[in-house]
Amino acid sequence: MAWTGTELLSASERLSALALLLQSLEWLQVRGVFADNGVWRYALLAPEQRVLPVGLSLLCRVSLPYPSFVALLGLRCVAAALVLFLGESRVWPFLCISQILLCVRFRGASNGGSDSMSVVLASALSVPALFGRTPLAIQAALLYIGVQVTLSYAIAGLAKLRQPEWRDGQALRHFVLSSPYGVPDLVRRMLELPALARALGWSVVAFECLFPLAWLDPRVCLAWLSCGVLFHTANVLALGLNRFLWAWIAGYPALLAGSELVRVLSG
Amino acid sequence: MPLAMLGTLFALTLVLFLLVRRPRHELRGTSLTLLRCVLPSWRFFEEIAAVPTLTHRLIDAHGAPGPWLQTLAPPRRHAAMWGLHAAGNLYLAYQSLVEQLAAELEDPAEFSELSRSVSYQLVQALVLQQLGSQGQGKVGQYQFRLIDGQTDAPLWVSPVHAL
Numbered sequence: 001m002a003w004t005g006t007e008l009l010s011a012s013e014r015l016s017a018l019a020l021l022l023q024s025l026e027w028l029q030v031r032g033v034f035a036d037n038g039v040w041r042y043a044l045l046a047p048e049q050r051v052l053p054v055g056l057s058l059l060c061r062v063s064l065p066y067p068s069f070v071a072l073l074g075l076r077c078v079a080a081a082l083v084l085f086l087g088e089s090r091v092w093p094f095l096c097i098s099q100i101l102l103c104v105r106f107r108g109a110s111n112g113g114s115d116s117m118s119v120v121l122a123s124a125l126s127v128p129a130l131f132g133r134t135p136l137a138i139q140a141a142l143l144y145i146g147v148q149v150t151l152s153y154a155i156a157g158l159a160k161l162r163q164p165e166w167r168d169g170q171a172l173r174h175f176v177l178s179s180p181y182g183v184p185d186l187v188r189r190m191l192e193l194p195a196l197a198r199a200l201g202w203s204v205v206a207f208e209c210l211f212p213l214a215w216l217d218p219r220v221c222l223a224w225l226s227c228g229v230l231f232h233t234a235n236v237l238a239l240g241l242n243r244f245l246w247a248w249i250a251g252y253p254a255l256l257a258g259s260e261l262v263r264v265l266s267g
Numbered sequence: 268m269p270l271a272m273l274g275t276l277f278a279l280t281l282v283l284f285l286l287v288r289r290p291r292h293e294l295r296g297t298s299l300t301l302l303r304c305v306l307p308s309w310r311f312f313e314e315i316a317a318v319p320t321l322t323h324r325l326i327d328a329h330g331a332p333g334p335w336l337q338t339l340a341p342p343r344r345h346a347a348m349w350g351l352h353a354a355g356n357l358y359l360a361y362q363s364l365v366e367q368l369a370a371e372l373e374d375p376a377e378f379s380e381l382s383r384s385v386s387y388q389l390v391q392a393l394v395l396q397q398l399g400s401q402g403q404g405k406v407g408q409y410q411f412r413l414i415d416g417q418t419d420a421p422l423w424v425s426p427v428h429a430l
Contacts, residue, residue, distance in 0.1 A: 022350055029353035039361070039392045048385055051298045103304035107367070107385070110360040116307035123305075148307075155309040163314050174315045178416075180341035180358065240355040242348055 002218075003256060005138040009128065010087065011253040012145060016121040017083035019246035020095055023111075023118065024076040027102075031070050040105065042066060049104065056104075059097070064105050072098055092129040096122035113152065114243035120148045121250055139261070145254035150212055152248070153228075157208025166205055169197030176238050183238070207231060214255050221259035225252045318362075318416040319369040323394045326408040326427060338397050338411065339365075364389055369413055372423050382426070391428070398430070405430050 033039050042065040049060045063072050076098050079091040099122045102110070109115040124144045128137040165171040173191045177183055183191075191197050207227055214224035232245040299306075321338040339362065342355040368386040381387050394411045412424040 026351055026353040026356055029351070030357050033357065039364075039389060039396050041392065044385055044388050044392065048297050048301065052301060053298075100302070100304065104301045106360060108300050108303040110363070111356055112359075112363070113307065113309065113311055115304045116309075119304050120307070152307070152309040156311050156313075159310045159313045165315050171312070171315055175312050178318070181344045236349055240342065240344070240348060240352060240359075242350065242352045243356060245349070 003253075003260065005135060005142060005257055006133065008142060008253040008257040008260075009125075009133070009138050012121070012142065012250060013089055013092075013125055014084050014087070015246070015250035015253070016118075016125060017080040017095075019243070019250050020099070020118060020122070021077055021080035021084060022246060023114075023243060024073045024080065028070065028073050028077070031073070034069050034105075035066050038066075042069075045105065045107065048107065052104070056100075059101065060104055063098075063101055069105065072101065076102075089125070089129050089133075092122060092126040096126045111243050114241070114247045117148070117152065117244075117247040117251065121145060121247065124148075124254075139257070142254040142257040143261070145251045146215075146258035149248065149251040149255055150214070150258075153208045153211035157205050157211065160205045161209060166201050167198075169194060169199070169201040172201040172204060173197045179238050179240075181238070181240055204231070215259050215262050217263060218256060218259045221255055225255060228252065317418075317422075319365055319413040319422055320416040321365045321390065321394070321411060322414055323397070323409055323411040325398070326410060328407055332410070335412070338394055361393060364393065365413065369422065372413070391425075395430075 027034075035041065036043065045064070046061070049057055049064070051057075052060065063069065076095065079095055079098075082088040082091055083095075096119070099115075099118050103115050103119070106115075124141040127141045127144075128134075131137045160166040160171070163171060165174070176191060177188060191200075211224060211228075214221040229249065232241075232248055235241045236245050322335040323338050324335045325333040327333070339358060342352075342358045345352075348355060364386065368384075368390050371381070371384055371386050390411065394409065398409060407430050408427045409430055410425055410427045413422040414420060415422055
């Protein structure tokens with residue numbers, strides 16, 4: 001069960017490209033909201049962007065008004081498809097910059113953490129694209145992604161651990177039952193049981209807080225990543241957070257690389 | 268060696284725990300806010316908080332107000348939502364727009380010039396778009412408000428605007 005850094009980088013690149021392709025296609029489906037009579041019309045957003053650093057502000061003025069922004073989304077689809085289907089990795093710097101521009105278009109983020117994770121992935125994967133696929137560049141990119149994925153779970157878990165409503169199960173019940181998609185009766189009845197809600201709440205907190213253990217060994221890592229897939233799958237079903245599923249899974253090969261590295265270092 | 272690694276992990280986790288005990292600070296300054304995607308906080312669903320809900324109403328030519336209507340319709344669950352879920356993610360983006368406005372309302376400095384705020388204008392555009400999609404003409408007036416999503420208690424009401 002030993003993967004090379006190049007294999008894991010390639011896996012992370014293709015999964016990241018899939019995540020970015022899906023995001024871009026979703027925005028293209030609702031492109032009317034960016035039009036001059038749409039909700040996110042550029043005329044309303046432009047004044048805020050003047051405070052950005054000059055280069056970025058100029059880039060925004062060129063690429064974020066209506067027809068150009070749709071073209072940018074189209075180009076992102078092409079670039080992501082090139083990585084996904086042909087393994088072409090030289091487009092990562094473009095995907096990274098366009099991801100940041102997309103977040104600026106939404107005044108910071110449109111989809112919270114999944115936008116940040118997309119920036120983490122695209123920026124890290126730009127390193128081997130810019131500096132060559134040397135062992136050092138590959139390890140640096142994978143380690144950066146692995147550390148950020150680990151932090152994302154550990155910080156979220158520790159922040160929850162502080163809250164009494166997470167420790168007594170109320171928070172999990174609240175977030176699931178207030179889903180805009182509605183909740184099946186069986187799930188609702190299950191969450192009404194305080195002991196079960198508490199156990200499920202603690203399961204989420206424990207999974208997130210203990211995520212750093214994934215670095216101990218590739219086998220432990222695989223087990224933890226399987227739990228992660230289940231966790232994000234439940235989030236898609238309950239809360240419709242599909243972008244989190246793809247963005248986080250794209251970072252999983254980097255964790256395998258991290259655990260492999262720790263195994264090698266520990267002899 | 269595994270013990271040393273476990274010890275390191277434990278120490279790092281302790282440091283993180285001490286860091287997350289600090290109160291969460293909102294990013295101030297437009298430049299930082301616009302680039303907050305590059306400074307992730309990694310804190311999700313941390314605490315139960317009132318979720319603001321956007322509602323609007325029409326006021327006819329005689330000044331009689333109609334009923335308050337929920338502006339954002341929750342998206343539908345569908346089989347393809349695993350991959351492409353444009354309506355669901357657009358709904359989340361609209362909701363975060365509403366939450367941004369609610370956050371600005373809590374800041375007295377921003378509250379004083381609210382009608383000039385970008386969040387206010389974007390939410391206003393959202394209400395107008397919904398009115399347009401409901402076939403509302405250009406006659407009459409409208410108003411929107413934020414309510415507590417759980418208790419329906421009004422949090423804030425906008426001035427009346429002409430259609």
